Amino acid sequence: MEGKSVVVRTLDIGGDKELPYLQLPKEMNPFLGYRAIRLCLEEQEIFRTQLRALLRASTYGNLKIMFPMIATVNEFKQAKAILLEEKEKLVEAGVAVSDDIEVGMMVEIPSTAVIADQFAAEVDFFSIGTNDLIQYTMAADRMNERVAYLYQPYNPAILRLITLVIEAAHKEGKWVGMCGGMAGDEIAIPILLGLGLDEFSMSATSILPARTQISKLSKKEAESFKETILSMSTTEEVVAFVKETFNK
Template sequence: MVILQGKSVFGGVAIGKIQFFKRDEIQIKRRHVDDPEAEIRRFRTAKEKALSELQQLYDKALTDVGEANAMIFEAHQLMLEDPDYNDSVENIINTQKVNAEYAIGVTSDNYAAIFEAMDDAYMQGRAADVKDVSNRLLSQFAKKQNASFEMTEQVIIAADDLAPSETVQLDKDKVLAFITVEGSANSHTAILARTMNIPAVIGIGDTLTPKYDGKLAIVDGQEGKIYIDPDEEILVAMRKKQAVEQEQRELLETLKGKENVTRSGQKINLYANIANVSDVGAALRNDAGGIGLFRSEFLYLENETYPTEEQQFAAYRQVAEMMAGKRVIIRTLDIGADKQVGYFNLEKEDNPAMGLRAIRICLTRPELFKTQLRAIFRASAYGQIAIMFPMIISVSEVRRIKEIMDEVKTGLRADGIAFSDQIETGIMIETPAAVMISRELAKEVDFFSVGTNDLTQYTLAIDRQNRNLDSFYDSHHPAVLSMIQMAAENAHAEGKWIGICGELAADLSLTERFLQMNIDELSVAPGMILPLRKKIREL
């Protein structure tokens, strides 16, 4: 048995034979041409054919994976029509008097290199798009069009990498999983895999070779592992894991579209917690009523420097659009404590959990805060966005935040940039101080969301990262539950709603207790939404 390790893109277990993806290699040769104008006409004709193919792919993807993911091929059409790309191709043909194929190949390499050199992981992923678009153009010149990849049985697709157009054309009924040598978790292909519910492991490296073609394998998407020629013990264990997944899928299908309501008629909202744009697919598949916690700090954790306003705006806008009018609650930057970012240059602290973190960083670095707020407010024009502020301990903090938000709004109006005037603002209840003054805080905001992880830590005076204290740590401690209840009562007394977005929200043993507290919303990992709905409907 051989075990290969890669990066998980989408969970799930698949068992079957490996089939390596084969594509016709397009050979590019440099040829001198006497009539550059005729060669440019060849290029433009090929471009029109490629645009037509991309439109067909868009139509197919629209049916298979929805509008948000079909837009990949709309973006590819725009890339093909990009003036800089076209000017580069035609300029090479004119100045060097060479064939269109060579000019396309050089332009493709140049543009892909630019994207690959960028620090941003999302932009690096666009290099694959440039190559995909260019290969589509080049295929128009080939006498023999690339034959479609044939699968005679259900298989695990293996490849060096897969372009979005290749992924969407696969026969989904015959794809058990896909595994790749290279690949980015931020690539369109990865997003499509998650949307299509195909277990996927990428970045396996050179250990994944064609010598495994036809071998029996197991893909454990959750662990990012590939078992080739698995022994009987692993086969039995993985089949059991598959059976559990099948039960979950059946649960998902039966509960989709149903209300989160108890037998006695009490309703509660079930939202999803996400860390980035790629998690939205899982939220939608699991029938989330909205996004209760968008952990915006992951935009900072995944970057090598401060994400720009445009980067943040693009992410927030995409989530708002994909959720199509459902509430999206974006938590502002929550860096510090166990989430350290080098380029913030924070001083070393003896007790970082009680140090400069979250809203404290934002209020001491207002320009950083304003950049994020501008991006969020701009995105609010594209959906129902709400803002939530972490680690609040005083009314004065909330009032200072409001002043900064007013400054940001004034700046946006001056710049003529649209944003929603109906955006809700809320705070995290995760300190005992916030609980004790929650009645006063409720007068300042539209909602509360309880962060039970930190609330438990601060209430019990136990570092939740310290394994030596596990026997003392009790997330069900009566003091913690009493604090949640106090915050709920004070929120409702001021006519405001309250949710829970910490780990306790998904604790099925506490669901009934939370309903008794009249909690209005529970926000959990996408995979917990339907089990939680089942629990609620049985109470």
């Protein structure tokens, strides 16, 4: 990547992402169950192997590591402590490891967003995972067609949670990215720009349209509409305002 940063998320399975060979137990609510960092903290052999591999690779570029589905400050601290343990072991064994690895976390759970100020003191960065954040906030399974109408990226509740995360991070001098469909969405982009999002992560097919759109937007203008958008009460209001204001 020639010096450009590479963010690697540690094993993030469960919910709609299954690995049959791990033979995990069937759960009533897999999206709320034994997955992501919960699995890794329990199955530490798997987790530590990943971390050692990342640490060995860190000398070859600008690596950043993030932990998925963090629900509590203690979970993040525990995961980071394991990372530092493995780093110390490698250094003692004479293996070269970078001293400049940023360690961050996904924000996918509403409770995490609510106390983002507590997490911001611990992390180097946040990455907001909107796919899960939206379904958890709206209590609507994004895989269920009958409640698909509740999967609302522009809902004011979602936008306020995102704002909490961005403001908490910036107060601590940390940066915030976003991964998930929302980051490449043409309605969401001007909103996110106005809320102060630092990095947009999206599927490859969305990059050029998003880059073109952002190049035509004024960050200062987008920021001026922040409070107006956050004061709205429905998704429909937000969408209509964005279309009228930015998609002329």
